[in-house]
Amino acid sequence: MASRRDVLKSAFAGAATAALATPVGDASAADPFAGATVAFDKANQSRLPPWAFTQPLVVPRILRPRAIGQFPDIDGQPVFLPDDPVPVGRTFHGIAREWSETPAAWEAYGCNPTLTGAAAWEDRQKCFRQIPRLDGIAAHFAIDPQQDSIKYLGTGSMPNWNAFPIKCYRIPMVEALLPLRPDAAFPARVFTYGGTAPGPMLRMRIGQPVVVRFDNRLDTETSVHFHGGHNPSHADGFPVFYVLPGKQRDYFWPNIVPLERVPEPGPQGPYAPALTEAQSTVWYHDHAMDITAFNASKGLSGMMQVFSDWELHLLRTGVLPSVGEASVTDPDQDGLAAGVEDPARPGYYLREPGKEPFFNPFDIPLVLQDKIIDRNTGQIVYDPEAHNGYLGDTFFANGVAWPVARVGDRKYRLRILDGANARVYRLRILSEADFIRSQQAGLSADELAAAARPFLQIGKDSWMWSQALERTSVVLAMANRADLIVDFGGMVRDVPPEAGPQVFYLVNTMPQFDGRGPKGKLDDGGDPRVLPLPFDVPGRPLVELDRPIALVKFVVERETAEFKRAHPDASIVAGKRLMENRRRIPDADVVAVREFVFERGKGAWQINGRFYDPTIANAAPQIASTGQRDGRDCAEEWVLRNGGGGWWHPIHIHLESHQLVSYEKDFPADDRIGPVDAVPVRPPIAPVDVTADIPNTELVANHDTTILGPNTTARIRMRFRTWPGPFVFHCHNLEHEDMRMMFNFEVVPDPAQDPNVAPAARSHGNAVTLGGRDPAAPAGPVGELPWEQPPVPPTPVREAGEFLIDPRGPRPPR
Numbered sequence: 063m064a065s066r067r068d069v070l071k072s073a074f075a076g077a078a079t080a081a082l083a084t085p086v087g088d089a090s091a092a093d094p095f096a097g098a099t100v101a102f103d104k105a106n107q108s109r110l111p112p113w114a115f116t117q118p119l120v121v122p123r124i125l126r127p128r129a130i131g132q133f134p135d136i137d138g139q140p141v142f143l144p145d146d147p148v149p150v151g152r153t154f155h156g157i158a159r160e161w162s163e164t165p166a167a168w169e170a171y172g173c174n175p176t177l178t179g180a181a182a183w184e185d186r187q188k189c190f191r192q193i194p195r196l197d198g199i200a201a202h203f204a205i206d207p208q209q210d211s212i213k214y215l216g217t218g219s220m221p222n223w224n225a226f227p228i229k230c231y232r233i234p235m236v237e238a239l240l241p242l243r244p245d246a247a248f249p250a251r252v253f254t255y256g257g258t259a260p261g262p263m264l265r266m267r268i269g270q271p272v273v274v275r276f277d278n279r280l281d282t283e284t285s286v287h288f289h290g291g292h293n294p295s296h297a298d299g300f301p302v303f304y305v306l307p308g309k310q311r312d313y314f315w316p317n318i319v320p321l322e323r324v325p326e327p328g329p330q331g332p333y334a335p336a337l338t339e340a341q342s343t344v345w346y347h348d349h350a351m352d353i354t355a356f357n358a359s360k361g362l363s364g365m366m367q368v369f370s371d372w373e374l375h376l377l378r379t380g381v382l383p384s385v386g387e388a389s390v391t392d393p394d395q396d397g398l399a400a401g402v403e404d405p406a407r408p409g410y411y412l413r414e415p416g417k418e419p420f421f422n423p424f425d426i427p428l429v430l431q432d433k434i435i436d437r438n439t440g441q442i443v444y445d446p447e448a449h450n451g452y453l454g455d456t457f458f459a460n461g462v463a464w465p466v467a468r469v470g471d472r473k474y475r476l477r478i479l480d481g482a483n484a485r486v487y488r489l490r491i492l493s494e495a496d497f498i499r500s501q502q503a504g505l506s507a508d509e510l511a512a513a514a515r516p517f518l519q520i521g522k523d524s525w526m527w528s529q530a531l532e533r534t535s536v537v538l539a540m541a542n543r544a545d546l547i548v549d550f551g552g553m554v555r556d557v558p559p560e561a562g563p564q565v566f567y568l569v570n571t572m573p574q575f576d577g578r579g580p581k582g583k584l585d586d587g588g589d590p591r592v593l594p595l596p597f598d599v600p601g602r603p604l605v606e607l608d609r610p611i612a613l614v615k616f617v618v619e620r621e622t623a624e625f626k627r628a629h630p631d632a633s634i635v636a637g638k639r640l641m642e643n644r645r646r647i648p649d650a651d652v653v654a655v656r657e658f659v660f661e662r663g664k665g666a667w668q669i670n671g672r673f674y675d676p677t678i679a680n681a682a683p684q685i686a687s688t689g690q691r692d693g694r695d696c697a698e699e700w701v702l703r704n705g706g707g708g709w710w711h712p713i714h715i716h717l718e719s720h721q722l723v724s725y726e727k728d729f730p731a732d733d734r735i736g737p738v739d740a741v742p743v744r745p746p747i748a749p750v751d752v753t754a755d756i757p758n759t760e761l762v763a764n765h766d767t768t769i770l771g772p773n774t775t776a777r778i779r780m781r782f783r784t785w786p787g788p789f790v791f792h793c794h795n796l797e798h799e800d801m802r803m804m805f806n807f808e809v810v811p812d813p814a815q816d817p818n819v820a821p822a823a824r825s826h827g828n829a830v831t832l833g834g835r836d837p838a839a840p841a842g843p844v845g846e847l848p849w850e851q852p853p854v855p856p857t858p859v860r861e862a863g864e865f866l867i868d869p870r871g872p873r874p875p876r
């Protein structure tokens with residue numbers, strides 16, 4: 063197989079989409095793997111193969127921890143025996159310093175930075191305050207009409223830090239043979255987490271720390287990013303904090319909510335947990351420098367769910383779809399329980415009530431991806447020399463091409479992730495009759511809008527919203543998530559039961575034919591004119607495909623009256639209050655304003671005219687609690703500007719959620735686009751503030767990935783809390799990211815640091831690793847490689863051992 067270095071040297075160019083074209087089905091070559099491959103069929107993306115919707119949707123299995131215990135039970139212990147004897151924290155790449163040591167910046171919270179180990183953990187339980195615990199407690203809510211929010215009035219509480227014992231997971235990254243299309247001659251060689259693509263799903267709880275050991279058995283570097291997480295730098299997936307082939311890294315994810323200074327200090331002091339920062343729908347994926355797009359296209363991604371007690375309350379009381387108590391129960395919460403593991407799949411839970419944590423058949427995660435599959439070989443086709451954005455014409459949901467899902471006539475929660483490299487989706491739900499009509503004759507945008515079935519959106523990216531909004535479509539750029547409630551019962555309410563099961567399709571109506579981004583289907587295929595915005599604006603609606611692309615088929619079957627009595631339908635309706643509103647960051651807290659222009663330049667992708675350099679800090683924000691001004695925690699405002707050229711750039715910022723302050727669009731600049739590239743328009747010709755066209759519920763919510771449509775500018779605000787060290791922000795078109803549209807920011811805990819002056823260099827990885835490169839440390843010399851490593855190793859990597867799939871033909875001599 064090709065390693066990362068081989069790919070970068072284009073040794074994999076034989077598999078490029080632009081290579082010599084061998085028609086599908088041509089078996090003239092003796093070895094089908096020796097021939098050239100297929101290309102992206104942009105003209106027939108909506109055409110379905112005859113076997114479409116014959117394969118069932120697969121919901122990722124829930125991974126079970128290998129060990130559960132308190133800090134003394136886990137630290138330095140070989141909890142992954144018998145197959146992995148390496149103690150926790152003693153892997154080649156180590157574990158975060160914050161696993162045992164307390165940063166000096168936490169003194170503002172009342173922590174003692176001289177404490178380490180178990181004493182530090184006990185101290186943190188007090189310093190990180192208490193959060194509401196709603197287990198078994200009746201509703202203790204009050205609506206504040208002036209603040210338009212919900213307040214918790216209960217008395218139950220638990221520690222924000224380590225309320226529950228630490229869970230330890232182990233995930234090997236291995237190559238596997240997986241069939242991707244029924245009409246492909248061979249299964250594909252896929253990069254996987256734990257043997258599946260997408261990888262296994264983790265279900266976690268706020269207040270329960272997690273250590274995940276990622277063991278790299280691939281012949282390529284990897285780095286794992288918890289997308290939407292608030293985690294130490296060591297465990298965030300910084301691009302050069304690798305998991306090298308044959309090595310391991312212990313990722314420490316505390317699962318806390320950050321602290322924020324409150325206007326009126328309460329019994330816990332001036333800081334309180336920011337409850338609106340509790341995540342819900344998150345994911346993990348590869349983030350290795352220069353190779354993220356290739357690794358992701360090969361399969362390295364997976365979904366995760368995090369449950370706050372606020373969300374568990376909504377599940378217990380039937381506001382959200384659930385099966386009652388089983389949906390809010392984790393049998394392994396306090397220790398490994400007996401009888402919950404699937405004997406047919408060791409390491410995974412039985413998919414049964416009371417066995418699987420937070421069991422919920424009415425909560426369906428959907429990872430949407432598109433790939434090019436060569437049917438002669440069955441392999442994923444990827445061109446390492448194409449840097450505009452990878453699009454495919456085989457559409458997957460949870461790793462299955464065009465699957466079918468059977469659902470009941472009730473409300474379901476669909477947590478949808480755009481896991482594609484470069485595709486933007488506009489999702490709608492159509493009845494079978496309307497979908498067939500669209501494929502036969504096409505539907506206008508007005509007809510599509512009229513035919514689309516309504517649903518509720520209750521969240522975006524990693525967080526739930528304060529209330530449910532009714533929608534008939536949702537736009538997702540790469541890495542965006544949409545948390546939806548779909549009422550299949552309402553869709554069939556007027557259909558007589560004797561009519562039998564009813565069919566609906568989740569479809570994509572966004573016209574996109576290349577990596578530049580969505581655009582209208584024009585007669586001139588080279589016309590680069592693009593859509594105006596990533597959302598509808600009065601007088602400028604989004605263009606839609608007249609023949610939508612089908613993604614998932616839902617077959618709605620009638621439930622029995624007995625089943626409905628046992629499992630009542632969710633009560634949620636449009637406008638239902640769900641969560642407390644996030645507190646807005648005021649002007650007075652902003653201590654620095656930065657502008658970042660995302661543009662094409664010098665044949666690749668740049669920010670502010672620079673390519674990514676992993677060794678420098680492009681910004682140096684202060685930790686909010688150390689950069690106080692007049693007793694207020696500091697914040698920053700970032701101006702994210704699309705430099706033009708008709709390209710779409712979804713911008714993801716690690717570590718923190720951000721608030722969207724305003725969104726502007728320069729409509730006249732759309733006309734200044736050439737067929738290949740464009741000279742960035744500076745300054746904007748006539749920017750128009752379109753912020754008012756974003757629903758207020760979405761505007762005031764948390765975001766982790768903001769779409770920059772062509773010639774747009776987004777102003778966002780953030781506080782940088784808890785974790786010092788280097789992090790990144792970048793375009794989530796993965797080919798753009800790999801071709802250097804990425805910057806570092808170094809979160810600085812020094813109150814004397816001027817936020818407008820960047821350090822000379824970012825912190826080295828050893829600075830964020832417990833005992834990094836210290837021979838006297840308990841873990842020995844662990845940590846990161848020196849800066850001076852050569853760009854290409856003088857000899858091939860030999861670390862992967864015998865874990866790879868055997869290559870065809872004789873193995874070359876070592």
